[in-house]
Amino acid sequence: MSSLDIQPTEPRRGSTPNTDLTGIREFLAFKLGSEEYGMDILRVQEIRSFEKPTHMANAPEHILGVVNLRGVIVPIVDMRIKFKLGTVNYDTFTVVIILNIGTRVVGMVVDGVSDVITLTPEQLRPVPEFSAAISSDHLLAIGSLENRMLILLDIEKLMSSADLGVVPGLVH
Numbered sequence: 001m002s003s004l005d006i007q008p009t010e011p012r013r014g015s016t017p018n019t020d021l022t023g024i025r026e027f028l029a030f031k032l033g034s035e036e037y038g039m040d041i042l043r044v045q046e047i048r049s050f051e052k053p054t055h056m057a058n059a060p061e062h063i064l065g066v067v068n069l070r071g072v073i074v075p076i077v078d079m080r081i082k083f084k085l086g087t088v089n090y091d092t093f094t095v096v097i098i099l100n101i102g103t104r105v106v107g108m109v110v111d112g113v114s115d116v117i118t119l120t121p122e123q124l125r126p127v128p129e130f131s132a133a134i135s136s137d138h139l140l141a142i143g144s145l146e147n148r149m150l151i152l153l154d155i156e157k158l159m160s161s162a163d164l165g166v167v168p169g170l171v172h
Contacts, residue, residue, distance in 0.1 A: 026118050027143065029150055030097065031111040033085040038117060038143055038150040043099050047113055050094040067107065069098065076107040077159075101159045108159075117150065119143045124152070137161075 027038035053065030053076040062082035066073050076096060080088045093112040098105060124141040138158040143150040 024118060024120050026116055027150065027152060028097070029114045029117050030095075031114065032079055032083060033111065036114070036148060036150050037110075038119075038152045039097075039099075039155040041116055043101065043155050045098040045100050045105065048096045048098060048107075049092075050090055050096055050109060052090075053107075064109065067096075069105065069107075072105050074098065074105050074107045076109060078109040080109065080111065099155060099159065101156050106159055108155075117143070117145060119145065119152075 026041040028041050028044050029036055029038050031037070051067060053067045055065040056063065059065065062078055064076045064078050066075050068074075078088060080086075094109060095113055096107040096109055097113065098107050123144050125144055127139045127142060138154050138161065140152040140154050143152050
């Protein structure tokens, strides 16, 4: 098992690790299916290669099970299943992003991680209203960078949503 520790920088003046989008922010870019997403780098603890988790009886389909990460039992959520992205294959590019959400540690399976992107407020666009697998409440903005567009997730709200069910009890 290999892992890549992400050492996020401290937030720059004028930005905080919440949904404040008025300052320059750093996002971890990752792929789910054919789309590219981003999340606040300050929520990322580490990135690990995929390993088959221990299955938990009666867990929702998108919760693959749990892994023991240095003594911490971590639920593993496959976002590709949650977002109904078709056939899910586990290959050498599949990774687990370990997140710190509130007081919980959660693993999120994605198709791959590309880079850390710095976005200024001028590069952020409002999320259009449409029907999608992700509630608009869980989206921060659309990040525009040269020829790339990232769907920026409010990962704390997404992971604490009732339908995902992995981080209960967060107050918004």
